[in-house]
Amino acid sequence: RTHSGKHIRVKKDGAGGKGTWGRWLDTDGESHIDKNDPNYDSGEEPYELVGTAVSDPLDDYKKSVASIIEEYFSTGDVEVATSDLKELGSTEYHPYFIKRLVSMSMDRHDKEKEMASVLLSALYADVINPAQISWGFFMLVESADDLAVDIPDTIDILALFIARAVVDDILPPAFIARARKMLPESSKGIQVLQTAEKSYLSAPHHAELVERRWGGSTHVTVEEVKKRIADLLREYVESGDTAEACRCIRKLEVSFFLS
Numbered sequence: 001r002t003h004s005g006k007h008i009r010v011k012k013d014g015a016g017g018k019g020t021w022g023r024w025l026d027t028d029g030e031s032h033i034d035k036n037d038p039n040y041d042s043g044e045e046p047y048e049l050v051g052t053a054v055s056d057p058l059d060d061y062k063k064s065v066a067s068i069i070e071e072y073f074s075t076g077d078v079e080v081a082t083s084d085l086k087e088l089g090s091t092e093y094h095p096y097f098i099k100r101l102v103s104m105s106m107d108r109h110d111k112e113k114e115m116a117s118v119l120l121s122a123l124y125a126d127v128i129n130p131a132q133i134s135w136g137f138f139m140l141v142e143s144a145d146d147l148a149v150d151i152p153d154t155i156d157i158l159a160l161f162i163a164r165a166v167v168d169d170i171l172p173p174a175f176i177a178r179a180r181k182m183l184p185e186s187s188k189g190i191q192v193l194q195t196a197e198k199s200y201l202s203a204p205h206h207a208e209l210v211e212r213r214w215g216g217s218t219h220v221t222v223e224e225v226k227k228r229i230a231d232l233l234r235e236y237v238e239s240g241d242t243a244e245a246c247r248c249i250r251k252l253e254v255s256f257f258l259s
Contacts, residue, residue, distance in 0.1 A: 061093045073112050078122045094128045098136025106157050114214035117164050124170040144188035159195035167207045
């Protein structure tokens, strides 16, 4: 019925008559955009959502430090490794650097293990704060079960790294007791802590034993060792005394430089 009181007949197709909304607002049918329509507007096409990969800062950091560590193992340059780590930034991730450095050295020679310890001592306090050092070592101990899958002597290696860190004064002796409270009794991490405490840190003259285990000492810098080796070679060229040269090499006690 219209305002005038007249009746109108609605069309069978539901479009209505003059003055009605018709089927333009019919929501029961499927909407269709005809590109051949003179009034076609490409802006009416439905948008397609395209996903973009979001980069994980921690993953990026891990990849970057892996490159720094590989380069360090290749060159032995503590200063460059220190500079690269500083330049990388993301200091909140330093515990992951410690874990990566040690774990990457574990299935390599004693040379790399010694180099890892030397670098940790160089980074202590000035670059990586003591709390981060402790947390990095705890992450290593906590992951001992996983590391042991690929590295059978994980327990002994990690125990020696912890003992070395204590001897080098970058890890407090109380670390062992604190870490023990945070690990399941059945974990390999507990075995690591027990080995570090009983087999290394409780042994007579343990400091010297631990420092020399991998063939070096943090008390001798990379540059000092290079200079000593250069002097030794110069003397050998001048004298030709092989026995004396061998004796001097053994006296250096830095076999990790010579492998």
